[in-house]
Amino acid sequence: MSRGLRMTRQRRTILQVVETAKQHLDASQILRKARRLDPQIDRVTVYRTLGLLKRHGLVDELDLMHMQGEKHFYERRPQRDHIHMACLRCGKISEFESDLFDRLKGQIQRDCQFHIAVTRLEVGGYCSHCRTGIAE
Amino acid sequence: MSRGLRMTRQRRTILQVVETAKQHLDASQILRKARRLDPQIDRVTVYRTLGLLKRHGLVDELDLMHMQGEKHFYERRPQRDHIHMACLRCGKISEFESDLFDRLKGQIQRDCQFHIAVTRLEVGGYCSHCRTGIAE
DNA sequence: ACTTTATTGTAACAGAGTTGCAACTAGAAG
DNA sequence: CTTCTAGTTGCAACTCTGTTACAATAAAGT
Structure with missing residues (x-):
């Protein structure tokens, strides 16, 4: 600094x-x-x-x-952007890195002529643990 | 309803x-x-x-x-999820659909055993118009 | 050590969104 | 068409996150 x-x-x-x-x-x-x-x-x-x-x-x-x-x-x-997944039932946050995500960012920069400074991909849903108990 | x-x-x-x-x-x-x-x-x-x-x-x-x-x-x-791109200079919001994004969601569901209910991909950066005037 | 100016803490504020509750009303039942 | 009831509304008061003005403080260059 x-x-x-x-x-x-x-x-x-x-x-x-x-x-x-x-x-x-x-x-x-x-x-x-x-x-x-x-x-x-x-x-x-x-x-x-x-x-x-x-x-x-x-x-x-x-x-x-x-x-x-x-x-x-x-x-x-982080070094490499990652995806945040939030389980809407138990609230657990997990992270995930993906080549596909990196390629998607490349595509955006090219196809949209858009210079990316920061990305945020958040996914809401149900984690494997909570899915099994859906019938509860 | x-x-x-x-x-x-x-x-x-x-x-x-x-x-x-x-x-x-x-x-x-x-x-x-x-x-x-x-x-x-x-x-x-x-x-x-x-x-x-x-x-x-x-x-x-x-x-x-x-x-x-x-x-x-x-x-x-929307019928199909799209990406929101926000220009950090002029504030313009643009939208973008992509097969790669759909495939990425598929990968997440499979690899993470995570059932996706909703996604939000937001990108901050500079649109083509604002990039050209960077030296201003 | 001295000076400049970025930074801090205090207090007061702004704005988004929420809650408790009595009054109202959509929609079902008779 | 009238009655009933539980979902919904409006109001007022509130909570919470984040911001601003400004005088006091303290990094960092000289």
């Missing part, structure tokens, strides 16, 4: 929280975890920092099909 | 607004248009009806990469 941006204590903390997260966190969860490392940190700073990281392509913002209200979730941008 | 659901004047109005929309509308735009047909109609009814239509798979909810705040947009569910 150069070019007029400053690496502050707060940003280091928030970055650390997002980097080490084992799952997708929303803004208030990130705040809570950040406050365990630095109790002074404020809500506003979390939002501002997430916006910054998003604009710079370091984290991606997800909706996860809005299963839990209007929250947004964050993850550090 | 059967099974205990009632076709009320308000629902008919909201449905009509969404069906005849020439572009993606958010909840407050839908409210405004619905009020021109029925001035009594309330915000809450719009939200409740959109929720209902969404649950029954008659409309899809979009985020359009959150370019205009946290609004959600709605469109009647």
Whole structure:
């Protein structure tokens, strides 16, 4: 982070929280975890920092099909884009990488003359575990 | 709409607004248009009806990469899923259908044992028109 | 160490969407 | 056509996520 941006204590903390997260966190969860490392940190700073990281392509913002209200979730941008699958019954989020997805992005760039900066493919449905119990 | 659901004047109005929309509308735009047909109609009814239509798979909810705040947009569910491309500069939304996308969904269902109910693929980037003026 | 200016925290705000509840009404039954 | 009842509406008050203004603070270059 150069070019007029400053690496502050707060940003280091928030970055650390997002980097080490084992799952997708929303803004208030990130705040809570950040406050365990630095109790002074404020809500506003979390939002501002997430916006910054998003604009710079370091984290991606997800909706996860809005299963839990209007929250947004964050993850550090992966090497390779992946698909998020949200089970509408149990709420489990799984991820999936696919050559076909990469090829689809290539097709969009070519056929639509559209330069892709970020993609978000979310799928809602029923995972294998929940499908079996459908008759319940 | 059967099974205990009632076709009320308000629902008919909201449905009509969404069906005849020439572009993606958010909840407050839908409210405004619905009020021109029925001035009594309330915000809450719009939200409740959109929720209902969404649950029954008659409309899809979009985020359009959150370019205009946290609004959600709605469109009647199309015959065939399509991709939404949002230009991060001019804000234009374009749509795109693709065999590759259909095949990708097939792959997900097979490889992940995941039964797909709804998909949302949104792409942010720069349209051909805005790319040319990048040096501006 | 000094200065500049990006960044922070506080507080107040904005907007999307939700909930409780009494009043209303679509649609079925008689 | 009238009655009944449970689905639906409108209102008001609320929750929650995220934003803005601004004075105080502190990175980072000199």
